[in-house]
Amino acid sequence: MRRPAVRAATVGVALLATALAGACSSDAGTSAPGDTITASPTSSAPPSSATPSPSKPVGDNTPSVDDGPPKVLGTIATGLAAPWGIGFLPNGDAVVTERDTRRVLVLSPPAYDVREAGTISAAVxxxxxxxxxxxxxVAVSPDFAQDHLLYFYLSTASDNRIVRARLDDGRLGPTSVVLDGIPNGFIHDGGRLVxxxxxxxxxxxxETxxxxxxxxxxxxxxxxxxxxTDxxxxxxxxxxxxxxxxxxxRNVQGLAFDDDGRLWASEFGQDTYDELNLIEKGRNYGWPMVEGRxxxxxxxxxxxxxxTDDASPSGLAYLDGHLWMAALRGERLWRVDVHGDHAVHPVDYFVGRYGRMRTVVVAPDGNLWVSTSNRDGRGEPRPGDDRILLVRP
Structure with missing residues (x-):
């Protein structure tokens, strides 16, 4: 199948005038410590017919106070093929992985021209x-300025593994294995690095x-x-x-640390509940004995x-007191407030506007990059897919 041309889109002042506002919530939740919030669609999308969760907290369900919904300011790149991972280099360049082509791309500001740095040939x-x-x-080494190392999670014919490679002058060097022997499968391969x-x-x-x-x-x-790192x-x-x-x-595809060093994870459920978890040392999160609470x-x-119709979550990012979660089947971006070690007020935006959303990351300028995943074999590609959106939170 012929691959659409990859294009970079410069985000300028003209785009601000036509920015697309996200749908605003009127039904977010609050809870006391120990409760589990059951998130409900808060936009004009058709309501879910699912039975309400027995874990929905009792009490005030008023929305949180914020400065308004996020806005799409423009498009960073189009014509991508199932972009999966995004990381930023110290100089502001972005590194993007494509799941099926196995390409590693580099996008450079200000125009974010798309260049191929190499291909991970071991990936199946x-x-x-x-x-x-x-x-x-993909994860960028904290010491990238000195070691120029990128870390990748990939599937081979025999396992999932983590490898690393140097990126020098825009070209990816040979990979070396960091950790192998992670079981792989046709489904449920995890894959997020941070x-x-x-x-x-x-x-x-x-769990494959x-x-x-x-x-x-x-x-x-x-x-x-x-x-x-070894x-x-x-x-x-x-x-x-x-x-x-x-x-x-079951299948964690989103990891994000908050400002206090707490680790959060988004996780696919099976038939009933997807999850946002606070990850703590040595804890058992229950699958397969429990789905949800x-x-x-x-x-x-x-x-x-x-x-699961409203989420099927993948990427997760933290910024200024909020977690941002990309939803695949739900075709939306969720925002969840973080109050200490408790998550509240789930609110959804952009429902159905851009299709499946895979990854969300915080860019160096404080905006969000959100990638679509309509060419991943489960979506319905639209002209220009897949794309990376620039979102003002």
Whole structure:
């Protein structure tokens, strides 16, 4: 199939005059500590027919006070093919991975011209067959100015793995393995990478469609991992000799740290509830015994749950007291307020306007970049897809 031309779009003053306002909420929730919020659509989209969650908190459900809805200021790039990971270099360049083409792209300001830096040849793009595997997340080394290293999460013929490569003068060098042996599957491969404020690398994995792996601490499937830059278990990990930081996950595709160093994760449910979780050391998040809130002994409840029609979450970003979560099946961008170690007030925006939303990241200028995923085998591509939107939060 012929690949549409990749184009960069300069975001200028003229675009501000025609910026698209997101749908504003009138039904967000508040809760007391220990409650789980059940998020409901708050736009003009058709209401869900799902049965309300028994975990919906009792009490005030007024929306939070903010400065208005986010706005799309313009388009950074068009003609991309299932962009999955986005990271920013110290000079403001953006690195973007394409899941199925296995290409690593570099977009440079101010025009954000798109250049191919290289291809990760080891990646097997099962996504082009309707699956979820391929070239997934990317993380920029905290010491990039000195080491020029990029970290990638990818699927091979035998496993999921994390590799790294130098980026010099816009060209990607050969990869070396950081961590291999992560179980892979046609679905549920996780794939998000992020460096924490502690300098260690965190990775999300999926249970590959085999639910029991999520509870098995002898495997890296269905976990959040924490490791050194060489792939070894990070000091202070809860299980000796293991990269596992938390377990009992179905398929985490979003990781974000807040200003106080807390780690949040967005997670796909099965048929009933998607989840936003506060990830803490050694905790068990319940899959497959529980989907959503379970209150089981030794299990950690989610902070927010969504009907799977309204979310199917992937990317997650934190900015100025809010978590921003990209929704695939839900075709929208969710904002959730963070108050200490509690998440409240889920509000949805842009419902159905741009199709499936995969990744959301905070750009150096304080705006959000949000990528669509309509060419991932499950969406309905529109002219110019896939694209990266510039969103003012």
């Amino acid at each position: 793009p099962l996504g082009d067959q309707g699956g979820e595997a391929g070239l997934l997340g 460096f924490g404020p502690d300098g260690y690398l965190y990775a999300s994995t999926g 469609g085999q639910p029991d792996l999520a509870q098995d601490r002898s495997t890296l499937a269905g976990k959040v991992l924490r490791m050194t 792939g070894r278990p990070a000091p202070g990990n809860p299980f000796p000799g293991s990269q596992i930081w938390s377990y009992g996950h 379970g209150d089981g002994a030794g299990l950690t409840n989610p902070q927010v749950v969504w009907d």
